[in-house]
Amino acid sequence: MEKKKPAPKSVRKPAAPKIAASGAEEKSAVRKKTVTTASASVKKAPAAKSVSRKKAEDSKPLSPVPEAPSTPSVSYSQPQPQYPSPAPEAQPSYWQDRYGDNRIVLMIRDPYWCFVYWDLSAEKQTEAIRELQQAGARLMLRVYDVTDLEFDGSNAHRTMDIEVTEEATNWYINVWAADRAYCVDLGLLYPDGRFVTLARSNVVTTPRDSVSGVIDEEWMVVDETFDRLYQAAGASELGRASEAITKFMLKRVRADVSSGGLASMGSEGGRPRQRRPEDFWLVVNTELIVYGATEPDAAVTIQGQPIRLNPDGTFSVRYALPDGKQTIPVKAVNAAGSQERQITPVVEKRTE
Amino acid sequence: MADHGYLMMVLHAHLPFVRHPEYDDFLEEDWLYEAITETYIPLIGMCERLAEDGVPFRLTISLTPTLLSMLADPLLQERYLSHIHRLIELAEKETERTRWQPEFNGTAHMYLNRFRHARWLFADKYHRNLITAFRKFQDLGYLEIITCGATHGYLPLMLNRVAQRAQIAVGVQTHERFLGVKPRGIWLAECGFEPGVDELLRQNGIRFFYIDSHAVFFGSPRPKYGIYAPIYTRGGVAAFGRDVESSKQVWSSKEGYPGDYQYREFYRDIGFDLEYEYIKPYIHGQGFRIPTGIKYYRITGPTDQKEPYHPQAARDKTAEHAGNFMFNRQKQAEFLHGLMGKKPVIVSPYDAELYGHWWYEGPEFLEFLFRKLHYDQNDLRSVTAPEYLAENPTLQVVTPTTSSWGYKGYHEQWLAGPNDWVYRHLHKAVERMVELADSFHHPSYLQRRALNQAGRELLLAQSSDWAFIMKTGTMVEYAVKRTRDHLERFNRLYWDLKNHRVEVDWLSDIEYKDNVFPDLDYKLYAHRA
Numbered sequence: 001m002e003k004k005k006p007a008p009k010s011v012r013k014p015a016a017p018k019i020a021a022s023g024a025e026e027k028s029a030v031r032k033k034t035v036t037t038a039s040a041s042v043k044k045a046p047a048a049k050s051v052s053r054k055k056a057e058d059s060k061p062l063s064p065v066p067e068a069p070s071t072p073s074v075s076y077s078q079p080q081p082q083y084p085s086p087a088p089e090a091q092p093s094y095w096q097d098r099y100g101d102n103r104i105v106l107m108i109r110d111p112y113w114c115f116v117y118w119d120l121s122a123e124k125q126t127e128a129i130r131e132l133q134q135a136g137a138r139l140m141l142r143v144y145d146v147t148d149l150e151f152d153g154s155n156a157h158r159t160m161d162i163e164v165t166e167e168a169t170n171w172y173i174n175v176w177a178a179d180r181a182y183c184v185d186l187g188l189l190y191p192d193g194r195f196v197t198l199a200r201s202n203v204v205t206t207p208r209d210s211v212s213g214v215i216d217e218e219w220m221v222v223d224e225t226f227d228r229l230y231q232a233a234g235a236s237e238l239g240r241a242s243e244a245i246t247k248f249m250l251k252r253v254r255a256d257v258s259s260g261g262l263a264s265m266g267s268e269g270g271r272p273r274q275r276r277p278e279d280f281w282l283v284v285n286t287e288l289i290v291y292g293a294t295e296p297d298a299a300v301t302i303q304g305q306p307i308r309l310n311p312d313g314t315f316s317v318r319y320a321l322p323d324g325k326q327t328i329p330v331k332a333v334n335a336a337g338s339q340e341r342q343i344t345p346v347v348e349k350r351t352e
Numbered sequence: 353m354a355d356h357g358y359l360m361m362v363l364h365a366h367l368p369f370v371r372h373p374e375y376d377d378f379l380e381e382d383w384l385y386e387a388i389t390e391t392y393i394p395l396i397g398m399c400e401r402l403a404e405d406g407v408p409f410r411l412t413i414s415l416t417p418t419l420l421s422m423l424a425d426p427l428l429q430e431r432y433l434s435h436i437h438r439l440i441e442l443a444e445k446e447t448e449r450t451r452w453q454p455e456f457n458g459t460a461h462m463y464l465n466r467f468r469h470a471r472w473l474f475a476d477k478y479h480r481n482l483i484t485a486f487r488k489f490q491d492l493g494y495l496e497i498i499t500c501g502a503t504h505g506y507l508p509l510m511l512n513r514v515a516q517r518a519q520i521a522v523g524v525q526t527h528e529r530f531l532g533v534k535p536r537g538i539w540l541a542e543c544g545f546e547p548g549v550d551e552l553l554r555q556n557g558i559r560f561f562y563i564d565s566h567a568v569f570f571g572s573p574r575p576k577y578g579i580y581a582p583i584y585t586r587g588g589v590a591a592f593g594r595d596v597e598s599s600k601q602v603w604s605s606k607e608g609y610p611g612d613y614q615y616r617e618f619y620r621d622i623g624f625d626l627e628y629e630y631i632k633p634y635i636h637g638q639g640f641r642i643p644t645g646i647k648y649y650r651i652t653g654p655t656d657q658k659e660p661y662h663p664q665a666a667r668d669k670t671a672e673h674a675g676n677f678m679f680n681r682q683k684q685a686e687f688l689h690g691l692m693g694k695k696p697v698i699v700s701p702y703d704a705e706l707y708g709h710w711w712y713e714g715p716e717f718l719e720f721l722f723r724k725l726h727y728d729q730n731d732l733r734s735v736t737a738p739e740y741l742a743e744n745p746t747l748q749v750v751t752p753t754t755s756s757w758g759y760k761g762y763h764e765q766w767l768a769g770p771n772d773w774v775y776r777h778l779h780k781a782v783e784r785m786v787e788l789a790d791s792f793h794h795p796s797y798l799q800r801r802a803l804n805q806a807g808r809e810l811l812l813a814q815s816s817d818w819a820f821i822m823k824t825g826t827m828v829e830y831a832v833k834r835t836r837d838h839l840e841r842f843n844r845l846y847w848d849l850k851n852h853r854v855e856v857d858w859l860s861d862i863e864y865k866d867n868v869f870p871d872l873d874y875k876l877y878a879h880r881a
Contacts (some may be wrong), residue, residue, distance in 0.1 A: 105779060
C-alpha cells in the first residue's frame with residue numbers, strides 16, 4: 001500500500017500564477033495615504049512570478065474538449081510526488097490554467113482593497129498584443145466609482161487608471177473609500193487618450209468601516225446611550241461618538257481575537273516551537289529495559305506489578321530511569337503455583 | 353440578585369471533509385480523530401453529567417455537514433477505533449514506563465483512563481456514531497444544534513447567489529438527514545456575511561445566524577442596542593453579534609485563560625520527545641514524528657524549561673476561570689441592563705476545537721461554567737436563540753455590513769497572495785455547474801450520477817479551509833492538492849457529460865472516494881427565479 005511521504009520543506013507553488021499579496025505591513029501605510037488624499041495607489045504586481053511562466057502557455061486557451069489528452073502538464077503533476085495517487089484516475093489532466101473567456105472579475109478584500117482577475121479570449125489577446133506592439137497602446141485597468149449609478153461607461157463619479165503588465169492576470173487595487181460601488185475595465189489606452197475596453201467587470205460595493213450615519217426614524221437611538229453601549233463593548237477610552245467607536249472597532253477586528261480555525265487542528269502545529277539557530281541545545285534522558293524469559297504459562301511480577309508475557313515466555317518492560325537507586329525484584333511463579341524464582345537487579349543512575 | 357440578561361454560548365464544530373480510503377494511514381485524517389478524543393467526546397461527557405445532575409444548561413453548537421458526514425462514515429469510524437486502541441496501548445506502556453517518575457505517572461494514568469473512557473463512549477455507548485449522542489441532547493432541549501454551509505464555503509467570495517444557495521440548501525438537507533429536524537439556525541462559515549445572503553437563509557427556513565461585532569456596529573441604520581440585542585435583516589432573519597469582551601477572555605493568546613501557566617502545554621508531546629524505536633508504532637506509518645496526544649508538561653511560562661503537568665492544579669484553575677468568566681458576564685449584564693432598559697444577550701462564540709484540542713481544560717471550563725450559572729447566581733440565564741426570540745419577538749431592522757470574524761474582519765484571510773488563484777477556477781466551475789443543471793432536463797441514470805457528483809466535487813473544492821490553510825502556511829500542499837483534485841474531477845465530469853461519454857468505472861471510483869452528500873440533487877444549481 002502506498003503511503004504518503006512526509007511533507008518536504010519546500011512548499012510547492014500552485015500552478016496558477018500568483019500576484020503578490022500586499023503584505024499587511026505595507027498596506028496600512030498605503031491606506032492611510034489614500035484615505036486622506038482620495039487618490040488611489042496600486043500595489044504593483046511582481047512581474048517575476050508571472051513572467052517566469054511562458055506567455056504562450058498562459059494565454060493559449062486550452063482546447064475545450066480534451067479529446068486526445070496530451071501528457072499531463074507540468075502544472076498538473078506538481079502535487080503528485082507528495083501524494084501519489086494509487087488509482088490511474090488522474091490521467092489525463094483536466095486542469096486548465098485559463099479558460100479563454102473574455103472576462104474580468106472584481107472581488108472585495110476589505111473596505112479599501114479590491115482584487116481583480118481577468119482572462120482574455122484568444123481573439124482579444126491577439127488584438128491586445130498587436131495594439132501594444134504596433135500602436136503604442138498601453139494595457140490598463142480603469143477603475144470607476146459607480147456608487148448609486150446606472151453606469152453607462154462614461155458617468156462614473158471618478159476614474160483612475162492603473163497600468164498593468166502584459167503578463168499579469170490579476171491585481172490588487174487600493175480603492176478610494178469604504179461603502180462605495182466600483183467597476184473595473186481592462187482596456188487599451190492609446191497615445192491620443194482613447195480608451196478601448198477589452199472587458200468590463202461586475203460591480204462590487206466595499207463594506208462599511210464605520211458607524212452608519214443613518215438613524216432609523218422608528219428606532220431613534222439616543223446618542224448618549226449609543227456611545228455608552230459601544231464603550232460597554234470594551235472601548236473604555238472612548239471620548240467621542242462614532243469616530244472613536246469606529247477606530248476602536250477597527251483596532252479590535254485586527255487584534256488577536258479571530259478564529260484559530262483549522263490552524264488549531266493542524267497536526268503539524270504539534271511540533272515544538274522553533275528555536276533560533278544560535279540557541280544550541282542538548283537533552284539527555286535514560287531508560288532501562290528489563291527483559292527476560294520463563295515458562296510461557298508462568299506469572300511474572302516486576303516490583304510487585306504483574307506483567308504480560310509474550311507467547312514464547314519472553315518479556316520486556318521499559319522504564320524511564322531517573323537519578324537514584326532502583327531495586328527491581330523480578331519474580332516468576334509457575335502455573336501450578338508450586339515453584340518460584342526471583343532475581344533482583346539493582347541499578348543506580350547518577351547525572352554528573 | 354436579579355434577572356439581568358442572557359448568555360448564549362456558541363461552539364462551532366467543524367472539520368473539512370478528509371477521508372482517504374485509498375491510503376492506509378493518512379495524516380490529515382488525524383484531525384478528526386484528535387478532535388473526537390479531545391473535543392467531541394469530552395463535550396458529550398459534559399452533557400451527560402450535566403443532564404444527570406439536572407443542570408438546565410443551554411449550549412448552541414454547529415455541527416457542520418462535512419463533520420456530520422465524517423462522524424457517520426463507517427470507514428472513518430473503523431479507523432477511529434483502531435486509532436483509540438493504539439492510543440490506549442501506548443498509554444498502558446506509559447503507565448509502566450513512568451513508574452519511577454511520580455511527577456508523570458499520575459498524568460499517564462489520566463490519559464489511560466480518558467482514552468479508555470473515549471473508547472467505551474464511542475464504541476459501546478454510542479455504537480460508533482457520536483451524532484446519536486448530540487441528537488440525544490438536542491432532543492432533551494440542552495443543545496441547539498445549528499448547521500453551516502455544505503462544505504464551509506466562504507459565501508462572500510462566491511459572487512453568485514446560486515452557488516451560495518446550494519451551499520446553504522445542501523447544509524440544511526444534510527443536517528436534517530443526520531439530526532432528524534430542520535436546522536433553525538446557521539453558522540455562516542467564518543461568519544462570512546454579505547447583504548443578500550440573509551434572503552437565501554430565509555428561503556431555506558433558517559431563522560437566525562451569527563455575525564461578528566463590527567458587522568452589527570457598522571450596520572445600517574445604526575443599531576440601537578449594538579451587539580446586545582439581535583437584529584432582523586431585511587430578509588427577516590435574526591442576526592446575533594459576537595460579544596467582544598467575552599471573546600477576548602478566551603480567544604486571546606496573550607490575555608486569554610488558555611495561556612495560564614497551570615494549563616497543559618500543547619507543544620510538548622511524547623511523539624517528539626521519546627526514544628524513536630519505542631514511539632515508532634504510534635507515530636505516522638511512514639516513520640515521521642507526529643503528536644500522539646500524550647503531553648506531560650504545563651505551560652509553565654515563557655521558557656523552554658517546562659514543568660510537569662498536574663491535572664488537579666489545572667482543574668482548580670479551570671474552576672477559578674469559570675468563576676471569573678461568569679462574574680464578568682454578570683457585571684456586564686447588570687451594567688447593560690441599566691443602560692438599555694432591557695435584558696442584554698451576551699453572545700460568546702468559539703471554535704469548538706479550541707475546547708479540548710488546543711485548550712485541553714476547555715471542556716471542564718464549560719462544565720464548571722454551566723454548573724455555576726445554575727447553582728451560584730440568578731443574574732444570567734444561558735439561552736438558545738429560539739428561546740431568546742420567543743421572549744423577545746420585536747427586533748430592530750438593520751442591514752449588517754459585509755464582514756467575517758477572520759483576520760482583520762473582512763475577506764483578507766481567504767483572498768491574499770497564497771490563495772487568490774483559486775477563485776478564478778471556483779467561479780468557472782460554478783458557471784459550468786449551472787450550465788450543466790440548465791441543460792440536462794432528463795438525464796439518463798448514469799448522467800444523473802455524474803451530474804450529482806459534479807455538484808459534490810464543486811462543493812468540496814469550495815471549502816474555505818483550503819484557502820485558509822494556504823494562507824496560514826502549514827499543510828499548504830494538501831490544501832492545494834484538494835482544491836485541484838476536486839476541480840479536476842469536476843472538469844472531467846463536465847466534459848464527459850458534454851461529450852456524452854461518462855465513464856462508469858471512473859465515476860464509481862470518485863463516488864466511492866468523495867462519498868459525501870449522497871442525496872445531493874444537481875438541479876439545485878439550475879437557474880430559477
